[in-house]
Amino acid sequence: MVQIPSKINKPSSLDPSLKSLLANSIEGDIRFDEITREIYSTDASIYKIMPICVAIPKTNEDVKSIIQIAWENNIPVLPRGGGSSLSGQTVNQAIVIDFTKYLNNILQIDTSTQKAIVEPGITIDLLNHQLKKHNLFFTPDPSTTNRATVGGVIGNNSCGAHSIIYGKTIDHILKLETILSDGSDCTFEPIKNSLLYQKMNSDSLESNIYSKSSNLQKKYIDEIKLKFPNLLRRVGGYNLDSVSSKGYFDVTKLIVGSEGTLSTILQAEINLEKIPKYKGLLVLEFDDLIKSMEATTLTLEHNPSSVEHIGELILNEARKSAGFSSGTDFLSGKPNDLLVIESDGDSIKEVESKLKNLQQKIKKSKLSYASTILLNPKDQNRVWNIRKAGLGLLMKVPGEAKAIPFVEDTAVSPDKLPEYVKRFDEIVQSHQTTAGYYGHASVGCLHIRPLINLKNKSDIEKMHSIAEEISNLVIEFNGSMSGEHGDGIVRGAWTKKMFGNKIYDAFQELKKAFDPKNIMNPGKIINTPKMTSNLRYGEGYKTFPLKTKMSFKEEGGFASAIEMCNGQGACRKIKDGSMCPSFMATREEVDSTRGRANALRAAMSGSIPFKNIHSKEMFQVLDLCLECKACKKECPSGVDMAKIKYEFLHQYYKKNRIPLRSRIVGNISTFNKLGSIFPKFFNIIINSYPNRWLMDLFFSIDKRRKLPNIVKSSFKVTKNQNIVDEKTVIFFLDTFTKYNHPNVGYSTLKILKKMGLNPIVIDMKCCGRPMISKGLLDQAEKNAESIIKKLFPLTQKGIKIIGVEPSCISALKEDYPSLLNNSKEAISVSKNSMLLQEFLLEEKKRYINYLNPINGNISIQIHCHEKAMKNSNAASKVLELIPNSKVTEIPSGCCGMAGSFGYEKEHFEISKKIAHERLIPFLNNLNPKDYIVTTGVSCRHQILDFSDRIPSHFAEILASSIKD
Numbered sequence: 001m002v003q004i005p006s007k008i009n010k011p012s013s014l015d016p017s018l019k020s021l022l023a024n025s026i027e028g029d030i031r032f033d034e035i036t037r038e039i040y041s042t043d044a045s046i047y048k049i050m051p052i053c054v055a056i057p058k059t060n061e062d063v064k065s066i067i068q069i070a071w072e073n074n075i076p077v078l079p080r081g082g083g084s085s086l087s088g089q090t091v092n093q094a095i096v097i098d099f100t101k102y103l104n105n106i107l108q109i110d111t112s113t114q115k116a117i118v119e120p121g122i123t124i125d126l127l128n129h130q131l132k133k134h135n136l137f138f139t140p141d142p143s144t145t146n147r148a149t150v151g152g153v154i155g156n157n158s159c160g161a162h163s164i165i166y167g168k169t170i171d172h173i174l175k176l177e178t179i180l181s182d183g184s185d186c187t188f189e190p191i192k193n194s195l196l197y198q199k200m201n202s203d204s205l206e207s208n209i210y211s212k213s214s215n216l217q218k219k220y221i222d223e224i225k226l227k228f229p230n231l232l233r234r235v236g237g238y239n240l241d242s243v244s245s246k247g248y249f250d251v252t253k254l255i256v257g258s259e260g261t262l263s264t265i266l267q268a269e270i271n272l273e274k275i276p277k278y279k280g281l282l283v284l285e286f287d288d289l290i291k292s293m294e295a296t297t298l299t300l301e302h303n304p305s306s307v308e309h310i311g312e313l314i315l316n317e318a319r320k321s322a323g324f325s326s327g328t329d330f331l332s333g334k335p336n337d338l339l340v341i342e343s344d345g346d347s348i349k350e351v352e353s354k355l356k357n358l359q360q361k362i363k364k365s366k367l368s369y370a371s372t373i374l375l376n377p378k379d380q381n382r383v384w385n386i387r388k389a390g391l392g393l394l395m396k397v398p399g400e401a402k403a404i405p406f407v408e409d410t411a412v413s414p415d416k417l418p419e420y421v422k423r424f425d426e427i428v429q430s431h432q433t434t435a436g437y438y439g440h441a442s443v444g445c446l447h448i449r450p451l452i453n454l455k456n457k458s459d460i461e462k463m464h465s466i467a468e469e470i471s472n473l474v475i476e477f478n479g480s481m482s483g484e485h486g487d488g489i490v491r492g493a494w495t496k497k498m499f500g501n502k503i504y505d506a507f508q509e510l511k512k513a514f515d516p517k518n519i520m521n522p523g524k525i526i527n528t529p530k531m532t533s534n535l536r537y538g539e540g541y542k543t544f545p546l547k548t549k550m551s552f553k554e555e556g557g558f559a560s561a562i563e564m565c566n567g568q569g570a571c572r573k574i575k576d577g578s579m580c581p582s583f584m585a586t587r588e589e590v591d592s593t594r595g596r597a598n599a600l601r602a603a604m605s606g607s608i609p610f611k612n613i614h615s616k617e618m619f620q621v622l623d624l625c626l627e628c629k630a631c632k633k634e635c636p637s638g639v640d641m642a643k644i645k646y647e648f649l650h651q652y653y654k655k656n657r658i659p660l661r662s663r664i665v666g667n668i669s670t671f672n673k674l675g676s677i678f679p680k681f682f683n684i685i686i687n688s689y690p691n692r693w694l695m696d697l698f699f700s701i702d703k704r705r706k707l708p709n710i711v712k713s714s715f716k717v718t719k720n721q722n723i724v725d726e727k728t729v730i731f732f733l734d735t736f737t738k739y740n741h742p743n744v745g746y747s748t749l750k751i752l753k754k755m756g757l758n759p760i761v762i763d764m765k766c767c768g769r770p771m772i773s774k775g776l777l778d779q780a781e782k783n784a785e786s787i788i789k790k791l792f793p794l795t796q797k798g799i800k801i802i803g804v805e806p807s808c809i810s811a812l813k814e815d816y817p818s819l820l821n822n823s824k825e826a827i828s829v830s831k832n833s834m835l836l837q838e839f840l841l842e843e844k845k846r847y848i849n850y851l852n853p854i855n856g857n858i859s860i861q862i863h864c865h866e867k868a869m870k871n872s873n874a875a876s877k878v879l880e881l882i883p884n885s886k887v888t889e890i891p892s893g894c895c896g897m898a899g900s901f902g903y904e905k906e907h908f909e910i911s912k913k914i915a916h917e918r919l920i921p922f923l924n925n926l927n928p929k930d931y932i933v934t935t936g937v938s939c940r941h942q943i944l945d946f947s948d949r950i951p952s953h954f955a956e957i958l959a960s961s962i963k964d
Helices: 018-027 036-040 060-073 122-134 151-158 193-200 204-219 221-227 289-300 312-320 349-365 377-388 388-396 414-430 457-476 491-512 559-565 581-586 593-605 610-614 617-623 629-632 641-654 660-666 666-674 681-687 689-699 735-739 744-752 769-773 779-793 806-819 822-832 836-842 874-879 905-917 920-925 939-945 956-960
Strands: 027-029 053-054 079-080 095-099 106-110 113-119 173-179 184-187 264-271 278-286 306-310 339-343 370-374 437-438 447-450 728-732 758-760 802-803 833-835 858-861 887-889 932-933
Touching: 018 053, 027 437, 036 053, 036 060, 036 617, 060 079, 060 095, 060 173, 060 660, 106 122, 113 122, 122 151, 122 173, 151 264, 151 660, 173 610, 184 204, 193 204, 204 221, 204 312, 204 491, 221 388, 221 447, 221 491, 278 349, 278 377, 278 905, 289 306, 289 339, 289 414, 289 858, 306 377, 312 339, 312 388, 312 802, 339 779, 349 370, 349 593, 370 377, 377 388, 388 437, 388 447, 388 681, 414 437, 414 447, 414 457, 447 457, 457 491, 457 666, 581 689, 581 905, 593 610, 593 617, 610 641, 617 641, 617 806, 629 641, 641 779, 641 806, 660 666, 660 689, 660 769, 666 681, 666 735, 681 689, 728 744, 728 806, 735 744, 744 758, 744 836, 744 920, 744 956, 758 833, 769 779, 779 802, 779 822, 802 836, 806 833, 822 833, 833 836, 836 874, 836 956, 858 874, 858 920, 874 887, 905 920, 905 939, 920 939, 932 939, 932 956
Parallel strands: 053 095, 079 095, 728 758, 728 802, 802 833, 858 887, 858 932
Antiparallel strands: 027 053, 106 113, 113 264, 173 184, 173 264, 278 339, 278 370, 306 339, 306 437, 437 447
């Protein structure tokens, strides 16, 4: 069970007058509700601590007001960025200050001096995206750059894959604008030692900080030399070893890596570096872990820019993942371990030459059995994506025992790695478990994560025992317990052991000088709770049983499906991929996959009352989930929030009334069928302003949207199509193709017939996708059973089912097995169902000679449900077969329509904002003669509503290029 951290002075809640004072003192938001507090009670670590409240400041004055109130009332505060910390740094019983929503701006870029001034809430990727146009970048590159913030990497002294050439964050911080624990403003930057006395000569908190810091550095200088390991990768404790250098005294060195325990950062002036002109990778394959460590020392002789290790467990999960399997396609075998070596240079020839020389050296050593050089940036990115997803992929390993972070950040000198890793592995195996291996081999920092079941008392004891033995091993090898992930709680528990009593006393004095009332993120680095307390799970963790409609057997149950979220926060990325569109629009933690999972887990475990699983508050938590399924593919742990939401809505409607609008949407095929009787009259009525006004008023279908017209002549299903032979395929006719866009269907038939195939269309019910999306699972089950009954006998004859609407094929492939309890019939239909483009990619020899050239570039928007499938780039690859074609996948993520979501009044503005994040600006910059292509009906209508472009479906553009 969650325990209150010891040795931390803080109230469990605030009295009403303080709540009112906080709320009235800031322009931003202050939240005291239980669900928000639960959402912020975890990070990517193994810990959970409920905050007192959550503040989301809009201005620096807001931050100052919060800290002044905290100082005056002895209330702890916790500055927080992306919440991706692995050691428990960003959870506390405190006022959590989230900087990411508003205080995320670049204030200045000076290209002449290669400096920038930024606010703490901006992510590394967004910062570097803006810097790229100046050929500059901020160098810290932890695997979480798409959600890690500048404030976070400063607080953690983060490093990353390229620290061998760029060092740590501490090496790139020039000046910090901060608020001290008493609410006073203070600017820290290097000052000459001759000016130090002036800084000490007052009775302010700033003066006390300078005085105490200087005295401590002088007093313990010999002990610092003795106890601080001489390693590039040491971020534990406070940086007393770096505060004085070359005639300057620099307090920024103390704040970097202090994990929010000393002061709060408002602005940072940072150093920037030039972007290397060219890069290349050499990927080495190994059948043995230790051989890969031995090869590391050889690679360092060639001055690489990075040497990364990827271990067996990660590779196994990557091969099974729709989102990451492409990064292993080039491998010649099935290696246990990889080394990924990067070199850069002023020309591609220079890079290639460097890599070939190293390749030959490794070949002679006979340590690696195969190697591959990758010079194409896309190929390199696929490999880097696997490495960056290492943490999440490890967490996908089935079972209650997970590869958890507690000794995953040790560092030793790289030349000691082979023996060190061997000894480390012996300790792990002696505890009857195994571990996942990956990390920064170039600097001796491997992220080794033993598999531990934190719901089991003996495994919790095992975790502590392993940590105890590893700490002894680290000391023996003169290493560091923390190489980049910081101390927090999990390694703060070992700070005294690693640094000794004298340095630990110095750390305590330093903390007191900065924070005399102990309100700044107390209990981190020093004076921490036990590493086995405050666990997110723990031996007392249990979940309430819930009888689900959908099968969660593969996930281990509904609760386990939620618990697949380990808090790494990949769903908080911005302008990258598709996950999570609602978070990209709102920048609210509650609108991320992680936020939703945290709230649901709280209810399922009883941390908040279980009845909340049916509450309107929980409904609101999940309301902005677009069910795009991006998380299933892009979350390294494979959290499928869309499926979880289907089941949640089903459970919710057991206790709450199903809205009439949901019933209408769920049965859209019936309404379309009725409208097709008198389509002209139907279209005039539904899109007349009075009707749109009434629908807005009574059904909350936004009057600013124009509903899709029913065509004059719907797609006709020819009867007597019973001829079944080896050339037969089933064309799965969806509702929207039948009634709204029949030309897509006729184009599909033209393509299939030109291939010499016999496409037949069977008149069937709606696939049930709209019902599933609205949680109407009982009704969806009946439709699924009806369809399976017709299709299963045909699949037994080897006949493929081909569709053109990704959401419908996704229902057949992914949702039917779960909805029908993994019946053999549903599984057979699932395995034999595919999108037209998937089929065409496999059978290109049948039609490639019939393709005519197309004049004009093609930009294609891939439907989110298609992106979640394994062959998500099939449509692009097929269109590239058209002579003279130049195909670009629109880098937009979700379009924001998401079925009925964008039509719903309360979602219209969010839908519009998502579209205008990337999709619409991209379209607006295209040549008017370019072709705009979509693969799904939602994307098609979103583009029609928010741009002046008229898109075609993939099948239509391909059919138009086929010779008659």
